[in-house]
Amino acid sequence: MPRQPHQPQTPEQAPSGQAPRGQGSRAPRHVTLRAAGAVTVLAAAAVALGAFSWFTHEQTDLAQHTEFARPIQTGPPPVSVTSLSAEECGRCHAAIYAEWRTTMHARAWTDPLVQSYWKKEGELWVCRTCHTPLEAQQPVTVLAVEDGHIDRPVTEPNEHYDPALVDEGVTCASCHVRGGTIFGPNRTPAPGAPHPTAYDPNLLSPEACYRCHQVPDGAMPFFAGGPCADDFQFRNGPYARNGYTCQSCHMPTVDRAVASGSPVRSTRSHIWRGGHAPEMLRKALTVRLAPDVPLWGDGQRLVFTARLTNSGAGHPIPIGDPNRHFTVHWELINDKGRVVRHRTDKVIRRILWKPVTVEVKDGRIAPLSFRDFEYKVRSRRGWRLRVTVNYHILTAHQKKGLVKRHGLPPATPDHIDLYRQEVDLSPGALVPSEMMPVPSPVATLGAGRLAAAE
Numbered sequence: 001m002p003r004q005p006h007q008p009q010t011p012e013q014a015p016s017g018q019a020p021r022g023q024g025s026r027a028p029r030h031v032t033l034r035a036a037g038a039v040t041v042l043a044a045a046a047v048a049l050g051a052f053s054w055f056t057h058e059q060t061d062l063a064q065h066t067e068f069a070r071p072i073q074t075g076p077p078p079v080s081v082t083s084l085s086a087e088e089c090g091r092c093h094a095a096i097y098a099e100w101r102t103t104m105h106a107r108a109w110t111d112p113l114v115q116s117y118w119k120k121e122g123e124l125w126v127c128r129t130c131h132t133p134l135e136a137q138q139p140v141t142v143l144a145v146e147d148g149h150i151d152r153p154v155t156e157p158n159e160h161y162d163p164a165l166v167d168e169g170v171t172c173a174s175c176h177v178r179g180g181t182i183f184g185p186n187r188t189p190a191p192g193a194p195h196p197t198a199y200d201p202n203l204l205s206p207e208a209c210y211r212c213h214q215v216p217d218g219a220m221p222f223f224a225g226g227p228c229a230d231d232f233q234f235r236n237g238p239y240a241r242n243g244y245t246c247q248s249c250h251m252p253t254v255d256r257a258v259a260s261g262s263p264v265r266s267t268r269s270h271i272w273r274g275g276h277a278p279e280m281l282r283k284a285l286t287v288r289l290a291p292d293v294p295l296w297g298d299g300q301r302l303v304f305t306a307r308l309t310n311s312g313a314g315h316p317i318p319i320g321d322p323n324r325h326f327t328v329h330w331e332l333i334n335d336k337g338r339v340v341r342h343r344t345d346k347v348i349r350r351i352l353w354k355p356v357t358v359e360v361k362d363g364r365i366a367p368l369s370f371r372d373f374e375y376k377v378r379s380r381r382g383w384r385l386r387v388t389v390n391y392h393i394l395t396a397h398q399k400k401g402l403v404k405r406h407g408l409p410p411a412t413p414d415h416i417d418l419y420r421q422e423v424d425l426s427p428g429a430l431v432p433s434e435m436m437p438v439p440s441p442v443a444t445l446g447a448g449r450l451a452a453a454e
C-alpha cells in the first residue's frame with residue numbers, strides 16, 4: 001500500500017532527476033521530507049488510501065512511487081553513438097571505460113552476491129531498477145503493482161529490451177544519457193564531442209547519486225524509511241558543510257584526456273571504491289588500542305580500550321546495505337598459545353524488516369566521531385592479548401543460507417581484515433610504540449584533510 005505522498009515526476013529528466021535545460025527543474029524531493037507537517041497529513045491520507053485499496057484490491061499506480069522504482073528512460077542512442085553500451089562509449093573514452101570496468105557499478109548485476117540475493121528475494125523486479133537501471137535493461141515493463149504488493153507486478157513485454165546490455169549493470173548511460181542526449185558536468189560543453197551534449201549541474205553534486213543511493217520515501221515496505229540510504233547523515237554532516245560531495249571521495253580528480261585526442265585537463269576518475277576495497281575501508285576507520293597504564297606489575301588488572309574512529313568517510317560507517325558491519329574480536333592467549341577467553345564486539349545496525357521496516361538500533365559511527373570498546377585482563381607472564389578488527393560484507397549466517405539455497409559460490413569473500421595487534425601481558429613488557437600515547441580525541445576535519453581529499 002502507498003505509505004508516502006505522491007512524488008511529482010517530470011517525464012523527460014536529466015540524469016540526476018532534474019529537468020533538462022530550459023524546462024525548469026522540479027522541486028528537489030528532499031523538500032517533501034522537510035515539510036514535516038504536510039508529510040504527516042499526506043502520509044495519513046496515504047495510509048487511509050492504502051487501507052482502502054486493501055479492501056478493494058486496487059492496482060497501485062507506479063507513478064505514485066519514487067523515481068527509483070521506474071527504469072531510466074534514455075531514449076535511443078545519441079547521434080553518432082551506435083549503442084547505449086559502455087563498450088561503445090569506451091571506443092573514445094578509453095580511460096574512463098577501463099576504470100568503470102573495475103567497479104561494483106559495472107558488476108552491479110553480475111556480482112554473485114547480488115545474483116544469489118535476487119534469487120532469495122524471488123527475482124523481484126524492483127531490484128533491477130537500480131542494479132540494471134535502464135529501460136533497455138528490463139525484460140518487462142511494470143505498469144503497476146497489485147494492492148500495493150511489490151511482489152505482484154502487473155507487466156507487459158518491453159519492446160526496448162536489449163539483453164546485451166543487462167550484464168553492464170550501472171552503465172555509462174544510467175548517469176549520462178537522457179532523451180538521446182549526453183549530459184555532462186561542463187557548463188560550456190567541451191568542443192569536439194561528436195555526440196550532442198548538454199550540461200547537468202547535478203552531476204557536480206550528490207544529486208547524481210541519490211536516485212539509487214538514497215531512497216527516502218519509498219512506498220514499498222522493503223525500502224521505506226531509509227535503512228538502505230547512504231546519505232541521511234551526510235547532508236547535514238561536517239563534510240557537506242565543508243563543500244565535499246560524494247564525488248570528492250568516490251571520484252577523485254585526475255589530470256588526463258577525457259576522450260582520445262582531447263587535451264589533458266583536470267577531470268574526475270570513475271572508480272567508486274567502497275566497502276569492497278581494503279584501502280578505502282582503512283581510510284574510513286582508524287583503530288587505536290591502548291592500555292589504561294603504560295607499565296604494569298604481575299597480576300595487575302588492566303583495561304584495554306580499542307577506539308574506532310570514523311576518520312575518512314563523509315557518512316556513518318558502515319554504510320550501505322545494513323548487513324555490513326565491523327567486529328572487534330578480543331582473544332586472551334595463555335603461555336601455551338591457547339585462546340582461553342574471547343569476545344566479539346560489533347558495530348552494526350539492527351533492522352526489523354517484517355512486518356514493518358523499522359530501524360531498531362543504529363550503532364554506526366558518525367563522521368569524525370568514535371566508539372570505544374573495553375576489555376579487562378590481568379597481566380601475567382607469557383600471556384598475550386590479541387585484537388582483530390574486521391569489516392564484514394554480510395553475516396556468516398546469511399552467507400551460509402545464500403550458499404546452501406541460492407547458489408552463492410562458497411569462495412565469495414565475506415570480510416576484509418583491517419587491523420590486528422598482539423600485546424604481551426607479561427609484567428614489565430614494553431607496550432608497542434604505536435599504541436602510545438593513549439588515543440587522541442575525535443579526529444578533526446582540518447584544511448590539510450580537505451586538500452588531501454580533493
Ligand code: HEC
Nearest residue numbers: 086089093096097100170171172175185203204208267268
Ligand atoms: C554512477 C554515475 C556515473 C556512471 C555510471 C558514469 N559516469 Fe561519467 N560522470 C559521472 C559524474 C558524476 C561526472 C562528473 C564528475 C565531475 O566532474 O565532478 C562524470 C563525468 C564524465 C565525463 C566528463 C568528464 C569531464 O571532465 O568533462 C565523461 C566523458 C564521462 N563521465 C564518461 C563516462 C563513461 C564513458 C562512462 C562509462 C564507462 C561513465 N561516464 C559512467 C557519473 C557517472
Ligand code: HEC
Nearest residue numbers: 089092172176183184185186189190192193197258259262
Ligand atoms: C566517437 C567518439 C565518442 C563516443 C563513441 C562517445 N564519446 Fe563522449 N565525448 C567524445 C569527445 C571527443 C568529447 C569531448 C571531450 C573533451 O572534453 O575534451 C566527449 C564528451 C563527453 C562528455 C562530456 C560532456 C560535457 O559536459 O562536456 C560526456 C559526459 C560523454 N562524452 C559521455 C559519453 C558516453 C556516456 C558515451 C557512450 C554512450 C560517449 N560519450 C560516447 C567522444 C565520444
Ligand code: HEC
Nearest residue numbers: 104108111131133174208209212246250272273274275276
Ligand atoms: C543507477 C543507480 C546508481 C547511481 C546513479 C549511482 N550508483 Fe553507486 N551503486 C549502485 C549499485 C546498484 C551499487 C551496488 C553494486 C554491487 O555491489 O553489486 C552501487 C555501489 C556503489 C559503491 C560501492 C562500491 C563498493 O566497492 O562496494 C559506491 C562507493 C558507489 N556506488 C558510489 C556512487 C556515487 C558516488 C554515485 C554518484 C556519483 C553513485 N554511486 C551513483 C547504483 C548506483
Ligand code: HEC
Nearest residue numbers: 209213234246249274275280284312313314317318319320
Ligand atoms: C569524506 C569522504 C567521503 C564522502 C564525502 C562520501 N564517502 Fe562514501 N565512503 C567513504 C569511505 C572512506 C568509504 C569506505 C567505508 C565503508 O565502506 O564503510 C565509503 C563507503 C561508501 C559506500 C560503500 C557501501 C558498501 O556497502 O560497500 C557507498 C555506497 C558510499 N560510500 C556512498 C557515498 C555517497 C552516496 C556519498 C554522498 C552522499 C558519499 N559516499 C560520500 C568516503 C566518503
Ligand code: HEC
Nearest residue numbers: 068111113114117118121124126127130212213215320321
Ligand atoms: C534504490 C536502488 C536499489 C534497489 C531497488 C535495490 N538495490 Fe541493491 N544496492 C543498491 C546500492 C546503491 C547498493 C550499494 C550500496 C549498499 O551497499 O547499499 C546495493 C547493494 C546491494 C547488495 C550488496 C552487493 C555486494 O556485493 O556487496 C546486494 C546483495 C543487493 N544490493 C541486492 C539487492 C536486491 C536483491 C534487491 C531487490 C530486492 C536490491 N538490491 C534492490 C541499490 C539498490
